[in-house]
Amino acid sequence: MEELRSKSIYQFRYDLILHFLKKKYSVHILAENDGKVTELEKIGCNFKFIKFYNSSYNPLNNIKLIFNLFKYLTLNSFTTVITYGIKSNIYAGIVSKFKKINKINVITGINTEIYLSKKFFLKFILTI
Numbered sequence: 001m002e003e004l005r006s007k008s009i010y011q012f013r014y015d016l017i018l019h020f021l022k023k024k025y026s027v028h029i030l031a032e033n034d035g036k037v038t039e040l041e042k043i044g045c046n047f048k049f050i051k052f053y054n055s056s057y058n059p060l061n062n063i064k065l066i067f068n069l070f071k072y073l074t075l076n077s078f079t080t081v082i083t084y085g086i087k088s089n090i091y092a093g094i095v096s097k098f099k100k101i102n103k104i105n106v107i108t109g110i111n112t113e114i115y116l117s118k119k120f121f122l123k124f125i126l127t128i
Contacts, residue, residue: 006047010036017045030072030088048072052087062091069095084108 009017009031020027021044028046037047050068053061069092073081083092084106096103 005032005034006036006040007034010039018043021045028072028076028078030069052085054087062087066091066095070098073099073101080104082106 006029009029017027017029017040026046027044028048029040030048030050032052033047033049037049040047050072051065053065056062065087073092073095078101080102081092081096082104083089085108089105089107093103093105095101
């Protein structure tokens, strides 16, 4: 998933990041490093490399990801977590709920006609 990489965050979330930095929020980015970390750090972001195992269905990798997210969110005091990408929405959502941290899930690139027309699916997504 491209959205969990530093390059994609830099290209598609740069304005949002700048908005939060101008409002004096601390911005922490958890993503895979593919070359844009230096640029993100130069504008004032804190970057943490985390492996999302995007194409893996291995339950051990998913447990490791949840553990790493839990560890990072525990070591830092956050008021809100913004996620996008399927794995980050689900797993950070689980950890955020457990840690009682506000979360904003962003869903990009899904076909709303197919998925959001199913009421049970929408209800499931909104409750995560």
